[in-house]
Amino acid sequence: MHADRAVADLELFLAERGDLLLRTAVLLAGSREAGEDLLQTALERLLKRWTTIEGSPEGYLRRTLYHLAADRWRQQAALHRQLRLLRAGDAATVADPMAEVELRDSLVRLLMQLPPRQRAVIVARYWEQLSEAESAQLLGCSIGTVKSATARGLQRLRELSGSSARGQEDGGQARISKERMA
């Protein structure tokens, strides 16, 4: 009974704020499907702690999204390692559709090549438009970590987009020129 009411309340909340949360999740996860998966997992955690959360669940949900986004890839990598161990002596890798990137816009596509922590910082800073202090609070790290992860993330994006632009320039389709990156 209590759980049903929590789910109903949560549905109402999602009708209001769900799209934005899912957009964040998609950017963190790399695809629509993986984003829905990520948000659903965060919702499961929220439901588990529903009675102890005061006020709007959004803060908890957003924190969970970001933490899961970093943890999830570590967990999946560990599970894939276990599967490979079970398949002793087999060097073939297990195809991971989660690694497939459906997002086609160039910088978002390149964003998926960043390590999870850097990606989370970039999404917090440039998608959610959070300050360094707010990002640090959301991610549970120091402001210095946010600064360095942001700088490294942007630098890596710059490098990746530079090589991508060079590749595209060959075909006359450069969207982001090296000059703009400089």
Added chain:
Amino acid sequence: MNMDLEDQLRLDMERATRDVRVPHGLAIKADRHRRKRQRTVRMATAAATATALVGGVAIAGVAGAFGEAPTSPNAKLTAYVIGRVQRALAPAKVDDMVGAVRTTYPPGTTIGPVPGGLSGMGGASHWSVGYVVVWADQGTGVSKFAGYTSGGQHVFDAEISRANGAATETAVIYRDSTWWTATVPRPPAPPLADCIRGNAVYLRPGPDGGWPGFIRSQLACGAYTVAGHQVVGGVDTIKLTGGPWGTLWVNPASYLPVQVNFGPQHMTFQWLPATPVNLAQLNVSVPAGFQQVQPPPPRPNPGTPATFSWTR
């Protein structure tokens, strides 16, 4: 700091997620999944404990089968693999596929087509069959049963097509050059049991039915654990054991079933795209010169279409 890159990043993020909308019922889905996962982890833990209690015999069996030191059943790994299989078999994923399931029967099995499916095991009018290949268009529910002797001789074909709440079956018996056609009422979809414990499997037609729906429902009962890997049909599969109705081997790349062992029978699966060539496998045509005969009596209980059964 390069503002152009940051501006471009914001723009791309906005553009890439512009059409993203949260699906209705996500909280309900999350709640269901949370409960199911709790159940799965509880049962996997219980299974792991039981395996540990059984002791050396079980462990020696696993080690012998896989040639490696046994890894104790891992609830998280099992939950992950089962989740992937469930997703791979979800209606949205398999509706565009043609499934081919080859069931191999023990020697001496007799079986034949009757209105509503197959009937058998010992009936006087049935034919000795080594294996049956069931082709099914997962999207429409159209299916074809093709029976062969163990030597590969074609014994019969039976096609069931569905329209307007009724199914029409056309069967061709190659062994006596006859054919028949019959209209069979569309059976009501029987509810999927949480966990099959009897000696028969009921595959309901329609969305989320057939083998995909059945396997999904049985994995949800939570008794399966990852038991290692095994090469089956040339695929280095993940093996899932511990369920009440058999052992399941899945492809580690697609997470689709490769084989199921069920009592004395085993089924091998092929999952093909629904191309015109593959869909053509579902058609049955009556060869010239074959004589039309009256169809045999329908299955005794068309409301519960047992695809096959066995006695423990």
